[in-house]
Amino acid sequence: MTFKRIGLAAAAAVVLAGSFAAAGPVAAQEQFVPLLVYRTGPYAPSGIPLADGFNDFMQLINLRDGGVNGVKFAWEECETQYNNDRGVECYERLKAKGEAGASVVNPYSTGITYALIERATNDKVPVLSMGYGRADASDGTVFPYVFTMPITYWAGADVMVQYAKKESGGSLEGKKIALVYHDSAYGKEPIATLERLAKEEGFQFSTYPVAHPGLEQKATWLQIGRQLRPDWVFMWGWGVMNSTAIKEAAAVGFPMEKFVGIWWSGAEADVTPAGDAAKGYKSLNITGVGTSAPIFKDIEKMHADGKGVADKANIGTVLYNRALVNAFYYTEAIRIAQGEFGKKPLTGEQVQWGMDRLDITQEMIDKAGMTGLMSPVKITCADHEGGGSAVVQQWDGTKWAAITDFIAPRRDALRPAYEASAAQYAKEKGIEPRSCS
């Protein structure tokens, strides 16, 4: 039947025309890292630089340093399409690969993180949810296998309020702040913290949920721009919601300098669709932007040798750098754990031991060539957030540039909030918090 033959030929052609993955079968003496990525689907513009950052960093460690103390990285990507079911399936498929199983999992999706927390804790695989996921997982006694460094959404909200306060001359009394948020677990995270800060600082706080996927924001912004006229607007958006919000804000004439997004609303993919309207838009960032750090010389040399994975245009972008820092965290954790367990492929439990003792000082950052890309972080058994900070950056039409130093959140009020929320989770799940002595 010609139909069948044409179909088979087409399938074969597509298979041959497709590009080939960097990872092959896992050999001995290799540390396996599963990569849950989304290179297709609606979030691909964000997912591709993230995935490339991981690939490039691990490739660099393998080629430049010969791995961590001789143990090279092996990794395999799995396409989740930002879908929770797929994320779980990818995790289950990859968790046992490699000599010692998966070392760490970085879901890059709040939904997938929630779905994986229990499973990964049961399987003893650490979940590194860098700057996303549940904020109360910063309490390491209830969530021994979840790490939220360097900073959580609640702390990020605090940083935004501090920045707004400074820009408003030192006081927010009587000012109006609006939160435009994605109506999901991710977007709702900062509300409780912002309500508390509203009472403390004396500002009026209003919330504007935006239904997924966030393309319908006209009514929201008309309310904000014409009725409320707040002094500051904070945004917790993701994907197309970000660029739509910026376009709508420009349409109602809201000043971009008073519009601050969280670190997932501050990438190139979010501002370029809005064009000139996005000039002056600000966002938080937990990692440095640009290619000024010394490590980029090595990365560019690797690309010149033809061994790099990323698209050259993505190097130095916000999300690519974030993935570099993320990979750096678990690389250092593996290094620490190897000091205890030996220079061999480590199990997830051993990597978690290393993560519990992760102490990244400024000297270590400078030595690794990541100066300016990250702030120091110190994880303990009970504190899985690490005391990191965030920086405020601004889009000037062509690139992001940091306009402040790293601002530290005020954690005295945040820590009890994490612990209270974690305690409720522990009670519901019947978990006995581990002791940290």
Added chain:
Amino acid sequence: MLYREAGQFKTSYGADQAIFPIRQDRIALLLFALVAVLGVPALASNYFLETIFVPFLVFALAALGLNILTGYCGQLSLGTGGFMACGAFFSYKLATGFPELHIVLVFLLAGLGTAAVGVLFGLPSLRIKGFYLAVATLAAQFFLVWVFNKFPWWTNYSPSGVISAPPREVLPGLAVTGAGGDPAVKYLFLLVFVAVLALVAKNLVRSRIGRTWMAIRDMDIAAEIIGIRPLWAKLSAFAVSSFYIGIAGALWAFVYTGSVEALAFQIDRSFQVLFMVIIGGLGSILGSFLGAAFIVLLPILLNNAPSLLGLHISVETVAHLEFMVFGALIVFFLIVEPHGLARLWQIGKEKLRLWPFPY
């Protein structure tokens, strides 16, 4: 030659009215049950049990529910996602509010609650039909997801709006919810649960109630004229269907994913279950299972196929290939057999009766 009932005489009404009257069918069913109960947990890896069989069974139940409503009663419904959310959140509130309640009771009560909600949203069916009813059930979908998103009471005031299934045991020592559960225990629990509910569904559709549903589906005005009350028939279809779909939603949240937010029950979920029913076969219990297998398992198979065949293809290409092949297969099956996979199975059985002769 093999599939003839020559020599099999029924000597009681019960035997005559059995669901599987032919001995060969019963033997095949017994073998299948043995494989499913003994073979699969022993031989399948945890990956297969957790990510292949568990979602298949859960979605088979949801497809069963929608098939009762759309396939047997002819009421097109796009509210499946919302009803699954109902089941998930009702069972969460029951499980956290009454910790001593047995988990099976929690699921059944959540199903009853969802049935009540389903009856409420089924009231428009008394006035509108077909695609217009689909739009009315769309209201159910969006309204229910909005309710669970908006009111923090449903998530016990959690700051992020995500519910996490508390660990529960079906028998002392056998946890089925929460990640601590052994995948084999979860699989067997689901297998028994879904088998019992499928049996109930099969008997319902063979009974008087089922015939009233089918009469409404085929020609509702004629049904009304011969004395079938459309109110009772349609609302009972909505009630039973929502009961099944609610339990499926509760099982999905508790046994499969372990934690869920209201956003997981978007309109895509409703379409997914509707496609299962259409591809599997409208008006067929077996069709619900076949359709669920097709929609849930085939993408996973297509995703894994390149690595199983030893080909090294980038994940993007695999994802694109998967979409293309999946879409092409849907079109192919609907062209070859518009009545779904269940009809293909039926044709297969008819051919088997004549085997080895062609006609």
